[in-house]
Amino acid sequence: MPEDRSIRRSVMAGAAAVLAVIGLLLFMAIRVYAVRAADEAFDRVLAAAALSIADTVEIQEGDVTVDIPYAAFAILGTSRLNRIFYRVVAPNGGLVTGSPTLGLEVPQASTPEPRLHDSVYRGTPIRIAAVARYHAGTSGSGWVDVLVAETREARQQLAGQLTRNALLPTLAVALVAFCLIWLAVRRAFLPLGVVEADIRGRAASDLAPIRGPVPREVRALVAALNEFMDRLGSTLDGLKRVTADAAHQLRTPLANIRAQSEVALDEAPDGSVRERLARIHVNAVNASVLASQILSDATILHRLEAQPRAIVDLAATVQEAVRRIDPLQAQRLRLAGCHGEPVPVRGDAFVLREMVRNLVENALVHAPAGPVEVSLTCHAGEARLKVLDRGPGLDADLLERVFERFVRGDETTPGSGLGLPIARTVARACGGDVTLAPREGGGLCALVRLPLADQRPRPPGGGTAIALALPIVLVAALLPLQAAAQAKLSILGTAPAEQMAPLIAAIEANDPGTTVDYRAVLPTEAALGVIAVAAGASSPDLLLLSSPDLAVQLANEGYVISHAAQPAGGDPPIHWRGEVFAVAADPSVIVVRKDALPGPEVPRSRIALAQLLERAATRLSGRVGLVNIGIDSVSYVAAAQDSLRSPLFWRVTRGFGAAQVRIFDHAGELLQAMAAGELDLAYNVPLSAAQAAIARGAAIEIVVPEDYTVSVPWTVSIPNSAPNPFGARRALDLIVGRDGARALEAGGIGAGPPLTPGRTDSIRQTVALGPELLVFLDPLKRTRFLDTWIQLIVGP
Template sequence: MAARTHPKTFSIRRRILALALALLVGAAAVLIAFIHDYAQRSADRAFDRLLAASALTIAGAVQIEEGGIIVELPVASFAMFSGRDRVFHAVEDSSGRVVTGYDDLAAALENVQGTEPQFADIMYRGELMRVASVARLTSAANAADWVTIHVAETQSEREALSAEILGNAIVPVIALTLLAVGLVWFGIGRMFAPLTQLEEELRARAPEDLSPIAVPVPSEVSHLVSALNAFMARLGNTMDRLSGLVAEAAHEVRTPLASLRAQAEIAMDETDHQALHRRVARIHQGAVHASQLVSQLLMDATVSHRLESKETDPLPLSAVIEDVRQRLDPDAAGRLVLEVPAEAGAAALRVDRVALREMLRNLVDNALVYSTGPVEIRAALSGEALRVAVSDRGPGIAESEKPLVVRRFTRGAAGAGKSGSGLGLSIVSRVVEAHRGTLALIDRDGGGLTVEVALPVAVRRKTRKARRSAAAVGVLACAVLALNPGPSPQAATSTYPAPRPPETTASPILTIVGTTDTPLFARFIAAFQSLRPDVTVVYEETDTLPMYERFIDGTLAPKPDLLVSSAADLQLKLANDGHALAYDSPFLDELPAWARWRNEVFGFTFEPAVIIYNRDLVAEAEVPRTHLRLAELLETQTERFSGKVATYDISVSGVGYLLAAQDQLISSNFWRLANAFGRVSAQLSGSSPAILDGVAEGRLALGYNVLGSYAFARQAEGADIGIVVPDDYVLVLTRAMVIPRNAPNAELGKAFLDFALSPAGQAVAAEETALGAVMAGTQGPWSSEAIAARGRGVIQPIPLGPALLVSLDRQRRTRFLETWLEIASPKP
């Protein structure tokens, strides 16, 4: 028999604590959920106001000129944003035509009417955007129309603010929850003190002491004490019944044993052979009786144990009948007559196998003992019960004796002279009662007795296994053919083979497209390859605006792994429009905040915009050291400097446009200086090296807004040029790196970016290249500190942020270029 498994003990104290903890944690979770919702709503309100303010600022700049809508984006419209989110805008007229901004943003939104901002969340370029839309009423001639302004922003900053509010609120909630748990634990200990007293009372009792517990306990525990007292009362009654049973069993066994002893003693002295034979027959009869009695007592105990253990399994009746029949001798088994239909024989009974077998065996034994003819066993299903009847043609049982014969050691009058113990029907009765069945003793017509037992049938639960077939999912691959027009006339490609290529595989190739002069950038490549000698580097030099346009058009071939440009605004627009791969460089936190945007645009140089001059054409005493002094010099000596001054052509140079746009924001003398360029018929160039060449060769006297890195490097090489770091203000830009989202070897791009920001890369920028180290604390003649010390003006870095996107607005850029070219272009 399998050992009975006992349930594991548990601690009420721990259960209460666990429940209290669950309730406290649940309450804390609900509170945190409320705080989270509040934090989100608060962040949304704050940033929605910024969005609305940006849209209203743009709306205030909407004008009507010559019947057309003109919008010149104010810098403040984007400068109010934090810089970590991507920003998009669109301005539409009443017909839905996009005046300026992003066409696809306007297509995703509807026109609005009314000056109250309307907000919406949309998916745009793969990210969730929050959009503020306002309308501005404009009138021209006899008509008035609404102009719609949309400003969209990603939601990183508002999520960060929400997380910060939530984080600050969670700390006291957790602290209070832990304090409450401690108080609950202390309170539970105090509450369980009476149970400890009750335990001590029970341990001190003698084993035979089953008297009621009289220890005073709280009302909550009184039910437990009452149940324990009732249990001990029942246990006392059980012990009394058990003692009575033992006494009765001892008495019943003592009588046949005493008779056997007496008969044996007499037989020992008997000399008559016939008499001795009779004595031995009586001894045999008494031994048989005693054996049956002992067997019945043992079986009674076995059945009692089996019924208490309640080990039941579904069991078909036919199997039990066959088991009983096999235990009979052949003559007795031959007297059985079975009338068991197949349906009834297969019916499963959820009963103990041994108990059911002994119940049926006792019924059959009684029928065989008290009758001489056939014994019939019939079975039939009746609803949810199975009825089993055992019938004989014996003397039967008197009606008055039927309630008595189911008791222990009680037999009817018909049992006189028959061997028996008086336990058979008692066992049958207890088995039937334990299985919630019924027992009936029925007299048969014509004499005899039928004992009918009704037992509940086990309900079979049919379970069906669901079969699911897996469908194969096919993946279609599409081949995209791209045109490869080759490099543009402005581009020059250089290849730097790996110093130590891998022996077993091809050398990995890093492709960089940049605007830095190849001889300068080659020094970065050489220093990088000293750390990664297995990498081949392909560097394509081009100009800022063509690089941006070719990348947008998809005509850069091969596809670059890294884009490097001094036109930081164009790099920022690439990232803002979703073309940059995010990368958390290990040097990101050390990079000045103004020299990075999110984790997509990284500045690595420190380059001031300077004024250069030819020492032979401009005397040291008359060198202009401020922007105003430069304008005055050109205004007063127009003929002398006619055709001798150069600056960027901002219509073709991205970095030139960036510097001009920033000059216009800072300097109140910008348009005066632009007018002075026009008066002297300034030469407009697409790059700093071209201007440097003209000044160094004497064809030009002055160059304006030349990148200091090129100027310092050319001066260090021996060029006869002077360099002025203006004394009023100094614009400082940084060359920005972007890893394209579709870079073939993005990991190599990341490796080069990390090198450029590392101390080794910054040392290259601070020394021979003169590009300037952006990292504070870098040693070298061209560190940011050393460069700043060369002038007395305010150092004004051009920060990488959404404000740069204002100058790239389509309409603002067009109007700015038209105005600047009209004023600064050479006069005929």
Template sequence: MKRADAPSLRRRILTLAAVMLLVAAALLVTFIRDYANRAADQAMDRLLSAAALSIAGSVLVEDGAVLVELPFAAFAMVSGNERVFYSVRGPAGEHVTGYPDLAPDAPLATDVGPDFRDSHHNGDPVRLVQLGRLISTSEGTGWVTIMVAETRGARVALAAEIVGAALVPVAVLTVLALILVWMVVGRAFAPLAVLDRALRQRRPDDLSQVDVPVPVEVQRLVGGLNHFMARLEQSMARMGGLVAEAAHQVRNPLASLRAQSELAMVETDSAQLQARVARIHDSAVEASHLVTQLLMDATISHRMDRNEAQALSLSLLVDEVVGRLDPDQRHRVSTVFDPGAAIAVVQGDRVGLREMLRNLVGNALAYSDGPIEIEATLAPQDRIRLAVLDHGPGISDADKGRVLQRFVRGPGVEGKVGSGLGLAIAHRVVEGHGGGLTLQDRPGGGLAVVVMLPALPGTGPAAPDHDPVQAGSSAARLLALVAGLSALLSAGPGARAEPLLFPAPQTETRRLAIAGTTDTALFTPFIAAFQNQNPDLAVTYQETDSLALYQGYLAGSLDPAPDLLISSASDLQLKLANDGHALPHSSPWLAGLPDWAQWRAEVIGFTYEPAVIIYNPTLLPPGTQPRTHRELAELLERDPARFAGRVATYDIARSGVGYLLASQDQQISSHFWRLAAAFGRVGARLSDSSPEIIDDVASGALALGYNVLGSYAFARQAEGAPIGIVVPDDYVLALTRSLLIPRQAANPDLAAGFVDFALSPAGQGIAAGRSALGAVMPDSPGLWTMDRIATMGQGVAQPIALSPVLMVALDPQRRSGFLAAWQKIVDPPQP
């Protein structure tokens, strides 16, 4: 069947342009029609309002009765061709004059301002205005209601006249635009004819670059064509080499198969025949393995060229490869991941990395008899070190470089099925991901295949300084910082009032003061990465509670005076901004931020943290923990003695973020007060610190913690804390830590720079990485992103939007009543 000729590109563009111009003309006419209707209404409404005002001016009161002397000018102001209706009603709604059936259900007037509306009278659409006139009688004061209406004919005619006057230029401009498009398209396509002639004159085997003079706009097409031909030439060369190598390598096992089969056909001795059949089987297995590896080599080369990378967890890939091993071999393989490597993420091709791991593990199993270890650790400069360790004969130094080449096998492989492609494929995959693969001897015998892969930013330790002197000072500074953090953490929450100084990596010329509620240990990576971009900057960070931060700023008691406020209690941040304490900052990253995560460019969120339920797995075995808010209330109601004093939540009177979460819970959940009553029944412990609750749950002092910030819980669990985490299946509140630059900040430019960093891919990478604070920017790479956190529960993820609605709960009377009700139910005073 003959293929129909495709329409010309010129005709396509002209057709598309015609459609777009017609659609644009239709939209323009619709806009003009809407504007004409609004303009007609505005013009006529002024006249209608003037008519009603003139009637209102004629209202009199005589002997307590309302009288109206209708002025002639009243109806002279409206169109002479329209039907006009009017009505006057007294203070009690009694009919005074005019049409008693004009809008009988309309409410009585309460002010002198005109109120316009569309209505119907006697089946005709009318435009109606209503206003009031205040009068005083012996019985008191009251409002007289005046209504005037007219039919819409004059308005429709005026709107039609405006539209008609605009249609002619619209039509003329549309036709001229089509003619212009036709002419421009003809001239624009002329360079394509030159390119077409240059390509048609080429030989079929000529894949050199096209070099013809074309306009800048067509150079992208020529560049793409040249890039494609270069890739095609490379692929053809690779394919030719693969075919040649495959033909050479497959020839030997096939020749062996043929020879052995021919001998077997004439063999009469049964023992010899059986031996030949065994050799035939071995040759077939070798040929099958070789073909499989050749196909995988071609597949990997193709995938590396396509470069289809995605964010992958290396620990999950290792688990997948080990899980697919033969059950008889799986017990020989063990894995050891340090906490950082367990949550590290690489950007790469899933199939390629999986095949690389499978080949390395398969080689270790085939060429050694002892146990196999897979170790993963974090390395400097955001890299992951993965090592496959065996107890085999190893490889000599002379052969270590050779065995990474294709079809090269080391000594001592007799009797082992192989093709010499496994290590070559693994080496190709690692290099394609920007890493390195080395073969190392193990003390005591054995081979270590070490793979270094780049991790996504924020999933590895900070890069070392290249200057030896600076590196030494950085190490000393890091040790001092760790010692300071350890002292703070061991001293408990009450000892964290003193600010912590992060010295500048180089000579200090600037200093940024930050006051925030984020745990210092979790916030340190942000400061370190920001200082890496600004080596002359020193940072002081004062950690405090959300309510203390708010009150301390208003009282001016924060020392040093902060250049930047960071709080998880975004309602308090919003109150500061609403009261004029914030400077706006139009960060270039705001356009990508969700609308709910910023307000007026003054309060800006940079994290995404769910409020979760945590539990002790020993006290609440898997399968018994509550998955919803209702299940939690039912569990505490069903067994109050078991959970007496073993449940904790925020003290909302002392914790700003606790009050925020409780007030949001109360708005969303119909089970809120039931859950509060359950807390009171079991004597729930109240705390103003998520880390404190997590510590007690991990130690077994508590069985459950409610509304704990998920960021702290995820980070502690990754460090090995024995806690379980439930992201509720009915709904989960998600808050964002917000940034605010105080109006009195001494260094607002430095604070603005930190805001930009926190929203940038580098800052969001840290939030989505080891800090577990959660990235708020869509499409951020890493483990802790909005999408991944949403999939951890089956319910609705409800982010707490930064809007003035949050301040309703901060109203003094409302807050006082809410806290009184909460305390009465959850923590009643003891008699």
């Protein structure tokens, strides 16, 4: 059995092991339950989305068509974590729409019940819900499969949350149980602590039996201890009696022998008899000294064990020891520093006095010719007692050996070889030590060092300061030594370079040494450029797009990286999955040429606009303009979101068709025509473009619809192939913060629409970032939407 084994630790370790095993089993059970519960919850939503898409499947003229409901992806996008994919398969196995490689391992259905599968799409684990609908047509019939998939981030988050919510009470119960077990074990071991305290608190000579109630389990142990202490007490009592008797019986004959030898020496004639009597006398003296030293040593050891430590004035103790020296010998003593302030040390007055006496007498005996100096000082929290003589001194090899019992430095002088060992024993028992060293000019120096009783804790020294500073130095050394910045930060954006100039200046000021290379392209060109990186094209470091649907599509397909943005001095940024960040909102407004319409006719809502177009279609014929939503992606997003918010969108569109609306490729071209007087009215124009036209001198008026405005957010993201991701992250942190917002606003991007007094921001309907934006990017959905829009614009 190991010597340091603890029963209490063994019991607690066993209890901890049992609780750990139970906790592990509970964790595994809770984890399985949490994953299953998360899967069931999200599977229902996923299956509902697949069912809602399947309900829109139709076969027209032998072709399968599907109209992806906006609500289907909006529901799936409520978690704001999952990426979403889908595929619709015709009865003949051909792709209708969606991802051509999604769920190829899922067999084609022959039943309408939802089917759920785990799969991997582009290296990412996904969950697939498949729903089939049977459709019959003139050219054939069969099952149309609808597959909708999502990644597992939201499921993992929910499973983790359920696990934590279930484990926290379990851990709390386990902790309380462990504490109760610890208290119970501690209470069970309290009687042993009482027995231990009883024994430790006794004097060394107290061998009385242990009293008091003890548990049944340790009663036999306590009885054995009492029996042992009784036997030990009897033995010690016998030794004490023998020692006392021996001391009495030994010292008396020795004193008689010494006295008789002295008398005989006085009366004996010279010759061999006198020489022998002298030897007898010397031996008697030595035996008497040895007996006294041995008894003194035993007394000192007994007091060190038996007497409690108390605060003793060492200065007074030294004076008392000197007074007990033979007066003839004491004449050679020189005292220094022993008459001033008290020198408190912790110990026993008797044993300290014996220590001083032994040192002084040792010096007097071995230095008979010169004075002996005794000095007492205090230094660095300790008392220092020096006994200095002018005797022959000791060889270097004897400076330590003389502290061994019965070892003497000079055999020609009387002594027992116990004085110095007794002195060192006393000094070490009081927390100090005794050392010997040669004295300058000849002689020996005995130095006693004892800690002062009122010593205060010393302040931390240099080693502590170094230890405190070391972690700081290590942290500073381990901080990543990033380069100041790469020479170039490439940004691909959809705004003109002059609008980006304030933002570029802010980025370069935030990262001195960085040069921003900005290139303006169309949103579709930017998206295609990022996708083309896989084919070897160069990649930008940042994407700043005015089309949030394309930005979300790039993130959904895995072309951008996640970043935990930390804006300086701003609110947490709006983002999707930490990959697409909204940095500004560009509201779509109505633009009217000044003085083109009477004040009452200026449309300030969609219903007013529809009524104006219907009432004055002939007068406004060819004088109204729209941006082609089939070409301009920003206008397409605004139109799609407008159609979701109000049924008036299609009435207004029909009114534009009746007024022979003019179609332009982009907002700048439209505003140029209006500034030239060719147009009187335009709809769904980005506010930033209208404000830029006014800054150029165009005589136009911005009208903010009073019912609502569709605000299309600008987005920023980092491609996963960015050559300078560190610089891109720093620039993104700046852009999503207040400094970035001010820089964009200075370039005419992100300034909110002017509000009339009493109105609130509730009219600003900002397009949310999420997978629901992918709905109108579906080829069939987009084609149907554009066909309807064009038909209404062209008119009957």
